[in-house]
Amino acid sequence: xxxxLRRIIQEVNGARNLDVALSTMVRRIRKAMHTDVCSFxxxxxxxxxxxxxxxxxxRTQAVGQVTLPQGEGLVGLVASRExxxxxxxxxxxxxxxxxxxxxxxxxxxxxxxxIIHQRRTLxxxxxxxxxxxxxxxxxxxxxxxxxxxxxxxxxxxxxxxxFTRPSLDGxxxxxxxxxxxxxxxxxxxxxxPPADLNSVPDLIPADVDYEITRLREAIDRVREEIxxxxxxxxxxxxxxxxxxxEVYQQMLGEAALSQEVVxxxxxxxxxxxxxxxxxRRHVQYLERVDDDYLRERAADxxxxxxxxxxxxxxxxxxxxxVYPDSTILVGDEISVAMLGEVPRDKLAGLVxxxxxxxxxxxxxxxxxxxxxxxxxxxxxxxxxxxxxxxLDGHRGRLFVRPSAELExxxxxxxxxxxxxxxxxxxxxxxxxxxxxxxxMPLMVNTGLAVEAAASLKNRISGVGLYRTEVPFMIxxxxxxxxEQTRLYRKQLESFxxxxxVMRTLDIGGDKDLPYFPIEEANPFLGxxxxxxxxxHPEVLMVQLxxxxxASVGLDNxxxxxxxxxxxxxxxxALKLLDRAIIELxxxxxxxxxxxxxxxxxxxxxxxxxxxxxxxxxxxxxxxxDLTQYLLAVDRNNPRVAELYDxxxxxxxSAMARLATESAALRMPISVCGELAGDPAGALLLMxxxxxxxxxxxxxxxRVRAAIRRVSLKAARxxxxxxxxxxxxxxxxxxxxxxxxxxxxxxxxxxRD
Ligand code: PEP
Ligand code: MG
Numbered sequence: 147x148x149x150x151l152r153r154i155i156q157e158v159n160g161a162r163n164l165d166v167a168l169s170t171m172v173r174r175i176r177k178a179m180h181t182d183v184c185s186f187x188x189x190x191x192x193x194x195x196x197x198x199x200x201x202x203x204x205r206t207q208a209v210g211q212v213t214l215p216q217g218e219g220l221v222g223l224v225a226s227r228e229x230x231x232x233x234x235x236x237x238x239x240x241x242x243x244x245x246x247x248x249x250x251x252x253x254x255x256x257x258x259x260x261i262i263h264q265r266r267t268l269x270x271x272x273x274x275x276x277x278x279x280x281x282x283x284x285x286x287x288x289x290x291x292x293x294x295x296x297x298x299x300x301x302x303x304x305x306x307x308x309f310t311r312p313s314l315d316g317x318x319x320x321x322x323x324x325x326x327x328x329x330x331x332x333x334x335x336x337x338x339p340p341a342d343l344n345s346v347p348d349l350i351p352a353d354v355d356y357e358i359t360r361l362r363e364a365i366d367r368v369r370e371e372i373x374x375x376x377x378x379x380x381x382x383x384x385x386x387x388x389x390x391x392e393v394y395q396q397m398l399g400e401a402a403l404s405q406e407v408v409x410x411x412x413x414x415x416x417x418x419x420x421x422x423x424x425x426r427r428h429v430q431y432l433e434r435v436d437d438d439y440l441r442e443r444a445a446d447x448x449x450x451x452x453x454x455x456x457x458x459x460x461x462x463x464x465x466x467x468v469y470p471d472s473t474i475l476v477g478d479e480i481s482v483a484m485l486g487e488v489p490r491d492k493l494a495g496l497v498x499x500x501x502x503x504x505x506x507x508x509x510x511x512x513x514x515x516x517x518x519x520x521x522x523x524x525x526x527x528x529x530x531x532x533x534x535x536x537l538d539g540h541r542g543r544l545f546v547r548p549s550a551e552l553e554x555x556x557x558x559x560x561x562x563x564x565x566x567x568x569x570x571x572x573x574x575x576x577x578x579x580x581x582x583x584x585x586m587p588l589m590v591n592t593g594l595a596v597e598a599a600a601s602l603k604n605r606i607s608g609v610g611l612y613r614t615e616v617p618f619m620i621x622x623x624x625x626x627x628x629e630q631t632r633l634y635r636k637q638l639e640s641f642x643x644x645x646x647v648m649r650t651l652d653i654g655g656d657k658d659l660p661y662f663p664i665e666e667a668n669p670f671l672g673x674x675x676x677x678x679x680x681x682h683p684e685v686l687m688v689q690l691x692x693x694x695x696a697s698v699g700l701d702n703x704x705x706x707x708x709x710x711x712x713x714x715x716x717x718x719a720l721k722l723l724d725r726a727i728i729e730l731x732x733x734x735x736x737x738x739x740x741x742x743x744x745x746x747x748x749x750x751x752x753x754x755x756x757x758x759x760x761x762x763x764x765x766x767x768x769x770x771d772l773t774q775y776l777l778a779v780d781r782n783n784p785r786v787a788e789l790y791d792x793x794x795x796x797x798x799s800a801m802a803r804l805a806t807e808s809a810a811l812r813m814p815i816s817v818c819g820e821l822a823g824d825p826a827g828a829l830l831l832m833x834x835x836x837x838x839x840x841x842x843x844x845x846x847x848r849v850r851a852a853i854r855r856v857s858l859k860a861a862r863x864x865x866x867x868x869x870x871x872x873x874x875x876x877x878x879x880x881x882x883x884x885x886x887x888x889x890x891x892x893x894x895x896x897r898d
Contacts, residue, residue, distance in 0.1 A: 147288060150178045155295045156434055164303035168200040175273065175292060176202050179285055183253060183274035186296075187221050189267050196221055196270060198248070203274065208247040219243035224258040224270045230290060232257045234280045255279040259289045263297040264785075268304065271296065302524045317549050322497070322522030323787045324542035325508035327895050329560050330495040330517045331553060332472030334546075336531045337484050341456040343448065345478055345527045346422040350414055357417040358408055364417075364457035365404050368450065369395060393443075397450060403428070418458050425451030469493075474535055478527060480507050486620060490514070495537040497544055499525050502790065505656050505782045509770075509820070510616070513591065515844040519544060521784025540895045559896075566892060570847035574605050578850045582857040586832050588850060589647075589840035591818060592637065593617075599640035602843060605850075608644035610766065610840020611706070611818040612637055614689065615652050615659075623661050624685060630692035634703075642700045647743065647766065647818075647840075648693050650686060650719070651679050652708035656782050670780060675709025680718050690726040694737040703740040706766055711748045713757045720761065747771035747819075752800060759811040766840075767804060769819025773797050791874040792821040798830065798877065799869055805835040816840055825852035825893040826881040830868060833861030848893045856888060 154174045158167045168186055176184040183203025187196040198204070198212040217226040223241045224231045236242055236256035253274035261269040271293045273281070338345040351357045376391035397403055403424060410420035425447055432444035472494040477484065479500045485493075485507070496511050501520035511518040517539030525544075536545040536556045545552055578588045589610030590602060617633055618625065625633070638646050654664055654674030666672040679686040690705070697703035707719050720742065730737055744751065744758050747768030751758060758765070769792050774781040776797055779790045791797075801817070808815035816838040821827035823845030829852055831839055841849060856864075864884055871877050885891055 158299055172200050172202045181273045181275050185272045187270045189269045204248040211247055212245050221270050224260050225267050228260050230259040232281050234278050252276055257281040259293045261293045261297045263301040268300050318546045320522050320544045322519040322542045323502050323784055325503040325520040326511040326518035326539050328517035328539045330537045332474040332494040333470040334476050334530045334533045334535055335473050336527055337477040341452045343422045343451055346418045347531050348419050349416040351416040357411045361417040364454045365398055367457050368453045369398050474537055502782045502784055502787045513842040570851050578853045580858050584858040586853050587838040589838055590843050591840050609641055609646040610816055612648045615657050627688045627692050631695045634693050634696035638696055638700050642702050645702050645704050647704045647706050649706040649708050654678055676707050676715050690723055701738055705740050706743045708745045710744050711750050716761050749775050755807050759813045765813055765815040767817045769821040793877040794874045802834045825849050829856055829861045833865035852893055
């Protein structure tokens with residue numbers, strides 16, 4: 147059974163067209179379960195109905211005709227109860243309903259299972275049999291497994307519009323994780339990693355002969371590459387391995403792959419699309435056969451396909467020379483480097499299939515004030531290029547080819563938001579002081595160029611977090627000591643005499659350096675932050691020396707250690723810092739010892755505050771990671787994004803405890819995670835007693851506006867009330883109700 151399951155799943159996942167996938171699926175299921183009927187009913191949420199969409203065994207005329215309200219009939223019952231229903235004598239069940247069009251009365255036995263994707267019922271899968279038969283446990287498990295698999299494929303197809311439900315019009319909506327607030331209307335530019343067969347767009351060729359010629363040239367180049375690679379390796383590998391190169395040559399030969407691709411081009415696909423189609427088909431076929439040798443060849447075909455594609459892409463640039471005025475950059479995964487490719491004044495928004503609201507590209511997007519939605523897992527990348535879209539970064543939505551009404555609705559929302567920003571701008575030079583005269587120091591998080599430093603300087607108390615890894619991510623090797631010194635000097639000078647908290651390199655997790663890849667099964671629990679830099683003192687020493695050098699004469703540097711878990715990591719880092727100071731002294735560069743802080747982001751540190759306090763000068767809470775580690779929710783995984791919430795009562799109670807205990811230890815403590823940039827979060831943190839809040843610059847206006855309108859006393863009261871609540875939802879509800887009462891609802895991001 148397992149083997150049958152695996153094959154059906156492969157076929158369904160591999161099908162390019164959902165109609166084909168569904169029809170294959172019902173046929174395969176019927177055969178595998180030795181039953182008379184297999185049908186698929188689609189749940190249309192808008193109409194509240196189930197529609198028969200595919201069947202083998204019932205009358206095909208019934209497809210699209212038989213509809214039943216959710217809760218009615220056996221199929222409706224399966225959908226509303228969200229559980230399997232297994233009946234030997236279906237007609238005896240009180241919910242049985244007779245549909246003449248299906249010819250259903252002939253079938254006695256019934257097994258139906260719901261198809262559920264992320265808690266939403268998408269449809270029902272049903273098998274039926276003429277004679278009385280009790281489907282056994284194995285049958286039920288089989289159908290449940292099929293339904294679970296179909297759920298993902300179906301959700302994707304529905305979202306992409308490649309399978310239209312009866313009531314869906316031309317406009318399509320996709321949802322993801324709201325990662326950076328704001329809204330934008332613009333044109334999609336799809337940015338694809340080079341040579342990725344899965345993200346090649348579909349295009350109709352303008353000149354078929356030209357497409358064929360360039361395909362042949364690309365194939366010739368790959369053949370030449372393989373030939374010379376074979377020659378180079380001839381003396382070093384066995385004859386058997388060398389024979390593989392011959393196989394590659396044959397695969398690329400006239401009679402094989404290339405002819406099929408040419409045929410596909412003539413059918414109306416441009417060369418890269420035709421190549422991707424053919425390679426995909428071969429790979430699927432090879433992966434399915436019962437022969438280990440042939441299955442291995444699937445990888446070879448894919449590799450050859452990628453090589454040919456790389457040559458085809460050499461001529462057609464992946465990104466346009468001229469970006470549209472309002473570019474919405476869309477990709478499978480958007481890296482910091484990709485962001486840098488689009489001129490800032492043309493970039494209006496970001497969307498990606500992977501990532502979540504606290505992934506680092508999201509943090510950078512917020513710092514840039516760029517509306518962003520990540521984790522949009524259902525996005526049809528290959529069909530989006532050039533499409534007009536509306537992006538809603540507050541609610542995590544992307545509308546493709548919006549209707550005129552929707553577009554004008556959003557245009558008015560965008561205008562309102564702009565007007566609010568202008569109003570808030572007027573009070574940005576005023577102190578962040580509460581009505582009861584409490585000054586709450588606000589700081590900024592930096593990492594990108596400090597272009598706005600001059601205007602920011604009068605409005606803040608310093609830089610609470612300079613993420614040094616960001617400049618490391620956009621270079622092609624570790625920057626040297628001089629290069630780093632220049633970079634840090636600029637940062638320190640721009641904000642002097644205000645303090646600048648520079649964090650030592652925090653790579654690992656989702657922050658990879660292209661030249662220092664870290665491949666791990668659990669990167670967020672692995673080699674990250676100080677764990678990496680202590681293992682590479684040569685990297686940390688260069689960085690510390692550069693920071694110290696940069697601070698000469700300014701003395702506004704503070705050093706922050708990320709991902710600390712053990713006290714001895716702090717001791718080791720301090721030893722290196724002291725050594726760097728001595729070394730520089732010996733070289734004639736006199737530097738003062740900067741204040742040093744520890745990031746509190748691994749839960750273990752919560753229980754060793756006194757030991758840490760003996761060693762350093764301040765604490766800074768990384769609420770992004772603290773939330774991830776306390777809740778055991780990967781901050782990057784869209785599937786569990788709804789569970790990731792810094793307003794979880796456990797996180798808030800840990801934060802409150804941190805503030806109280808640090809005060810008792812007389813240790814200054816700040817928050818530099820995203821919670822500090824949320825107006826409601828900032829009020830809570832102020833009420834808890836944090837000494838400063840550090841956030842992305844675009845968050846400052848709303849946070850300042852909130853602080854200037856709510857007294858410290860009221861914020862403390864808010865903390866007291868909030869800490870009594872049991873669920874994240876109750877906390878969020880309470881915060882919005884309270885902000886509403888204070889007439890501050892407009893400061894919160896709009897939600898449904
Ligand atoms: C945090 O974890 O809250 C933090 C500020 O650091 P980063 O988001 O860079 O991990
Ligand atoms: Mg962190």
